[in-house]
Amino acid sequence: xxxxxxxxxxxxxxALLIIGGLLMMVPFIWMIGSSFKPENEFTVIPPTLFxxxxxxSNYRDLFLKMDFLIYLKNTLIIVLCSFVGLFLNAMAGYxxxxxxxxxxxxxxxxxxxxxxxxxxxxxxxxxxxxxxxxLVNTMAGIVLPGLVGAFAIFLFRQFMTTIPIDLxxxxxxxxxxxxxxxxxxxxxxxxxxxAVQGILTFIGAxxxxxxxxxxxxxxxxxxxxxxxxxxxxxxxxxxxxQMAGAAFMVVPIIIIFIFFQKHIIExxxxxxxx
Amino acid sequence: MFIAxxxxxxxxxxxxxxxxxxxxxxxxxxxxxxxxxSNISSAGFANYINIFKDPVFLKSMxxxxxxxxxxxxxxxxxxxxxxLLLNYGTSWLFKSxxxxxxxxxxxxxxxxxxxxxxLYNGSYGLFNYxxxxxGLPAQQWLQDPTLAKLSLILLxxxxxxxxxxxxxxxxxxxxxxxxYEAAEIDGATGWKKLRYITVPLLGFATFFVTITxxxxxxxxxxxxxVMTKGGPLNATMSMALFIYNNGFQLSxxxxxxAGSFVLFIIIIIVTLIQFAVKKKEVEY
Numbered sequence: 001x002x003x004x005x006x007x008x009x010x011x012x013x014x015a016l017l018i019i020g021g022l023l024m025m026v027p028f029i030w031m032i033g034s035s036f037k038p039e040n041e042f043t044v045i046p047p048t049l050f051x052x053x054x055x056x057s058n059y060r061d062l063f064l065k066m067d068f069l070i071y072l073k074n075t076l077i078i079v080l081c082s083f084v085g086l087f088l089n090a091m092a093g094y095x096x097x098x099x100x101x102x103x104x105x106x107x108x109x110x111x112x113x114x115x116x117x118x119x120x121x122x123x124x125x126x127x128x129x130x131x132x133x134x135l136v137n138t139m140a141g142i143v144l145p146g147l148v149g150a151f152a153i154f155l156f157r158q159f160m161t162t163i164p165i166d167l168x169x170x171x172x173x174x175x176x177x178x179x180x181x182x183x184x185x186x187x188x189x190x191x192x193x194x195a196v197q198g199i200l201t202f203i204g205a206x207x208x209x210x211x212x213x214x215x216x217x218x219x220x221x222x223x224x225x226x227x228x229x230x231x232x233x234x235x236x237x238x239x240x241x242q243m244a245g246a247a248f249m250v251v252p253i254i255i256i257f258i259f260f261q262k263h264i265i266e267x268x269x270x271x272x273x274x
Numbered sequence: 275m276f277i278a279x280x281x282x283x284x285x286x287x288x289x290x291x292x293x294x295x296x297x298x299x300x301x302x303x304x305x306x307x308x309x310x311x312s313n314i315s316s317a318g319f320a321n322y323i324n325i326f327k328d329p330v331f332l333k334s335m336x337x338x339x340x341x342x343x344x345x346x347x348x349x350x351x352x353x354x355x356x357x358l359l360l361n362y363g364t365s366w367l368f369k370s371x372x373x374x375x376x377x378x379x380x381x382x383x384x385x386x387x388x389x390x391x392x393l394y395n396g397s398y399g400l401f402n403y404x405x406x407x408x409g410l411p412a413q414q415w416l417q418d419p420t421l422a423k424l425s426l427i428l429l430x431x432x433x434x435x436x437x438x439x440x441x442x443x444x445x446x447x448x449x450x451x452x453x454y455e456a457a458e459i460d461g462a463t464g465w466k467k468l469r470y471i472t473v474p475l476l477g478f479a480t481f482f483v484t485i486t487x488x489x490x491x492x493x494x495x496x497x498x499x500v501m502t503k504g505g506p507l508n509a510t511m512s513m514a515l516f517i518y519n520n521g522f523q524l525s526x527x528x529x530x531x532a533g534s535f536v537l538f539i540i541i542i543i544v545t546l547i548q549f550a551v552k553k554k555e556v557e558y
Contacts, residue, residue, distance in 0.1 A: 010362065010363070013362045013363075014363075014367065017359045017360070017367075017368070017371050018371075020356065020359075020375070021375060024375055024377070024432065024435075027378075027386070027390060027393060028389075030389065030392070030393060030400055031385075034392065042398055043398055045398075047398060047399075047400060088280045088283070091276040091277065091279070091280065092276065092277045092280035092281065094276055095276035095277035096277070099277075101277075107277075107281065111281075111284055114284060114288040114289065116541075116545075117288065117292060117538070118489075118493050118537060118538055118541060119493070119495075120493065120514045120518065120533075121291070121292060121295050121538050122287070122288060122291035122292065123517075123518070123522075123534075124295065124298070124530055124531055125295045128298075128308070129286065129287070129290065129291065144283065145283075145287040147283050148280040148283045148284055150284070153280060178275070178276075203380050207381075207382040207383070209382070209383060209384055209496075210499075214522060225382055225383070225384040225385075226384075228384045228385060228388065229387075229500065231388075232384070232388050232391070232500075239392055242388045242392070243388070243389070245388065246382075246386075246388040246389050247385075249382045249384070250381045250382060253381065254380070257373070257377070257380055258373055261372070261376070
């Protein structure tokens with residue numbers, strides 16, 4: 001009897017889970033279905049969830065009629081730069097974990113404190129600084145402010161403090177240089193943190209929207225999201241083109257996420273949020 | 275040598291900006307001032323006094339309050355509920371649904387705006403079609419001042435369940451199985467186990483999620499920016515969007531900086547209250 005109750009309970013849970021999951025999926029299904037619809041199918045009532053005359057022309061137009069190839073290139077440049085930032089974060093975390101220098105703890109607390117400042121406070125002054133450095137409308141101006149982040153430094157430091165110092169001493173006795181120790185010894189050990197931070201960095205850079213929108217006024221520097229928002233404004237009635245653009249932004253992220261999702265979920269456990 | 279690049283960048287783009295923000299919030303800096311710094315003059319507390327007389331700012335504070343009051347409980351309860359469901363089993367089914375619930379969290383805000391804008395479309399949107407199946411009248415999801423706020427909340431709710439659910443899930447996996455086994459021997463039922471073991475042990479995760487969600491909703495920004503631009507009639511204008519509009523659309527840098535400090539102070543006060551409440555809770 002108790003066992004049967006348990007089966008019913010589990011069935012109920014699974015049913016709830018599936019209904020909720022389908023509701024979460026509706027926008028994605030709608031987006032992908034619509035991205036293959038020819039323009040005249042958008043005004044059909046009742047709306048079709050899947051296109052009755054599927055076409056690739058929306059995707060073709062994105063690249064031929066619009067400048068999505070340039071936006072894609074810019075976005076990929078930002079992604080690459082953000083990976084340089086990832087290494088800078090790891091290096092800073094390493095220094096905080098394994099070296100002694102004056103003011104170390106004070107520095108570290110100040111860096112942690114920067115996490116609590118709302119973006120709206122620093123947005124305007126950062127723009128003024130970028131303007132003063134004559135970096136408005138350049139790739140450097142887009143990339144530099146977000147290059148390093150307190151959360152990643154914190155995560156790297158936490159993980160690296162657990163590595164025994166003897167290991168580093170042994171490498172130093174063998175005559176390895178500091179840079180070599182970092183790249184050949186530390187980086188392989190902290191691979192799990194690199195995995196988590198790498199995915200989060202990729203997602204963040206791929207999605208970067210607001211700062212490029214503020215800094216770039218030249219269309220040659222637009223990212224995919226800025227380009228897509230332009231599309232939404234100018235071609236507001238061409239749903240097919242918009243849906244294809246949205247799908248082009250979302251689908252790669254989902255594929256990468258599905259491949260690496262195990263690391264993200266484990267990463268939250270590593271970082272000790274429990 | 276290892277630390278220099280990170281520290282220099284953080285100082286330049288996180289620490290110095292706070293000082294600059296504080297300074298310019300007491301000036302009348304605008305586009306003219308940006309071109310030539312000699313045109314900037316001190317404004318004393320004028321920005322701070324004027325902003326509380328600005329009907330748009332007051333409206334944005336009211337809207338932000340509505341967002342917080344509806345959004346925070348909704349997100350915390352739903353993400354805890356989803357985490358509990360997902361923690362129920364370990365088969366592939368549960369693992370795949372973990373991915374599905376997380377997916378909205380990683381999607382791009384502009385893409386989301388494009389897709390949801392179409393779902394909410396008054397004539398061809400899916401939502402109005404579903405209403406029509408049940409014989410209900412079509413709604414102007416984003417054009418009606420009251421409904422527009424709720425439409426944005428629904429969208430942000432969909433987008434934020436995933437991340438918070440992961441935090442709850444990580445916490446659930448940290449609860450030792452032996453607690454439940456002991457309770458089962460004592461004859462505890464599913465509901466009692468949830469009420470007396472799971473929920474109390476999720477205390478820290480709940481606290482963490484509540485604080486981050488609360489701060490997130492107080493800074494509610496991207497959704498109104500890309501979906502409604504604060505309209506109709508400023509009905510969806512949030513405080514953060516008000517700051518952005520004044521700073522980057524109207525180039526009133528000093529005024530916007532003053533607004534950002536008002537926002538900052540509200541966040542600090544709310545966070546301190548949360549910590550005080552949490553401390554009390556631990557004592558009993």
